[in-house]
Amino acid sequence: MTSHFTLDGAAPLDHLGVIRASGPDAATFLHGQLTNDLALLDTQRARLAGYCSPKGRLLASFVLWKNSPDEVMLLCSADVLPATLKRLSMFVLRAKCKLSDATPDVQLRGLAGPSASTWLADAAPQTIWGRTERDGASVVRLPDVAGATRYLWVAPAGVATPELPPLSTAAWRWGEVQSGIAVIEAPTVDQFVPQMLNYELLGGVDFKKGCYPGQEVVARSQYRGTIKRRTYLFLAGAPVRPGQEIFHSADPGQPAGMVVNAAALPDPAGGSALLAEMKLAAMGDGSLHLGAADGPMLSATDMPYEVTTEAAD
Incomplete structure (x- = not known):
């Protein structure tokens, strides 16, 4: 395949965007909307989750984490962010939760390989989906690809970017595909139930949590052997x-x-x-x-x- 190619350095992630959910009810609100459990999520871990239609089809997929008990960040494909933000906002109602597009306020970089691990040093999360902080930035450990460690680096605008060898967005996107973690993009909205994308194999679906849009369809697919x-x-x-x-x-x-x-x-x-x-x-x-x-x-x-x-x- 491409065995001679190694992911190493820092790549801009312009194809991704971030939704910020802030307020004392942020996690509770999202817990009732997404496929994964946010009630037990702390600031030391990130999670994979989906947002489904009432028919159980994925409208968006996220890597999400808490910056604080009252602030949840949701990373998704940039081309589905506006519609997803609009739809989620319709259901906030009286919850003390404010949703906004945080993309203009943050810097997104994908860090990979030995140079990234060396630069992060003690701030490098040791486990997959682990989250740490360095100089005001969130660092999330992503699944390895082709033997290379990968990290998501999300920092407020103005924070100095990592001094690492440049890595192209195209190379990073190859790594995303190689990771086996499917991401909903605009052409595939409302096409798949989470299991079609292997989300329950990846820890992206919690079958013990309460209801969310499409939950009955997702559960039926799991327990009635219809996958x-x-x-x-x-x-x-x-x-x-x-x-x-x-x-x-x-x-x-x-x-x-x-x-x-x-x-x-x-x-x-x-x-x-x-x-x-x-x-x-x-x-x-x-x-x-x-x-x-x-x-x-x-x-x-x-x-x-x-x-x-x-x-x-």
């Missing part, structure tokens, strides 16, 4: 974009899956890495093609965590 689609990692020799359909050679008349995220390979040979949500039945014999039954062929590659390819009974 027949999962997300997998592929390589393609062509450009790929989120929302593109994928077809199986044995069933050219209907799509077998959809691209969730994609990134160009940081390799002179070109090509793309992609996360795609697929019918489990399509992951056996035959070939998979992008856009049409005669489109560019996809080759499956290993996910960084175990995903079943067998449909539930």
Whole structure:
């Protein structure tokens, strides 16, 4: 694949944005809206979570953390932020919670590799999804990619940025795809229940918490054995974009899956890495093609965590 390429340095994350929820009811309000448990979240951990429609389909996905007991930050794809902020705001009602777009007020950097760990020193979180602070910035440990440690660095405007080798946003986005953590972007809004994106495998769904929009559908999918689609990692020799359909050679008349995220390979040979949500039945014999039954062929590659390819009974 791209074994010679190493993620190392700091990358600007202009494709991401941040919603700030502030006030004494911020965590309580979000607890009733998202797929994960915010009631027990402290300032030392970050979490993956989804925001669903009443039909259980993801409208947005977040990495979220608390800066303080009264302030929660939600990182999401920038192209879904305005609509998500507007929709969430409709349900605040009498809760003591103010929602705002914090993107203009913060700096977002992805830090990776030995140089990042050295620069962070004692401030480097030791566990995945651990959160620390350094010079007023939040630092969240993200899952490793290709042997490289990765961190999210979020600081108020004006704080000095990390003095690290420059890393391109394109290279960082390749790492995001390689991590196996799917992110909802504008072309894939309202397409997937969380399990289709493996969110319950990644700790992004809490089945013991109370109600939230779409909770009954999500729970039914889990406990009635109706999970027949999962997300997998592929390589393609062509450009790929989120929302593109994928077809199986044995069933050219209907799509077998959809691209969730994609990134160009940081390799002179070109090509793309992609996360795609697929019918489990399509992951056996035959070939998979992008856009049409005669489109560019996809080759499956290993996910960084175990995903079943067998449909539930």
